[in-house]
Amino acid sequence: MKHTLVIGGTGMLFEVSKWLVEQGFRVSVVARKPLQMDKLVEAVEQDSRLTPLLVDYTDNSSFREALKSTLEKNGEIHTAVIWIHSYAKQAIKILLEELSAYSLDVQLFHILGSNAKLEKVKKAIEGFFNGTYHQVQLGFKIDRNHSRWLSEAEISEGIIKAIIEKKR
DSSP states (O other): OOEEEEETTTTTTHHHHHHHHHTTOEEEEEESOHHHHHHHHHHOTTGGGEEEEEOOTTSHHHHHHHHHHHHHHHOOEEEEEEOOOTTOTTHHHHHHHHHHHHOSSOEEEEEEOTTOOHHHHHHHHHTTOOSEEEEEEOOEEEETTEEEEOOHHHHHHHHHHHHHHTOO
């Protein structure tokens, strides 16, 4: 059974986490809020495939330990879907170090805000990463001549499509 990591998997990526479990993956989910994690555990029928990692990725040592723990328990990660805020300066570096130590060929889907400088982020990641890197940039829709942010359902739908199609 392939192991997948989702960072931010109880919020905006809730449906992505649920879908991955339904597809038969073993899914480790990083989240900070116990109540939201409880909702995900309740929503997932095959909760034995779900490994909750209650940790704040801005706490560098705890984040690293949580990653090591899930890698040792569930094996190498084949797919990672990550939504990491830019203020967590070390989180991506820690993630890439741990993935590189345990996993040979990771499909990394990096969810980025609408203002992210895609090429700059891509260059920084590719220097540390030996897998396949995909960027999914959040955006907006025009609805009745007004722009609006995407809903969580629309975001999840787009990310699931990107995972299926492995778009870059």
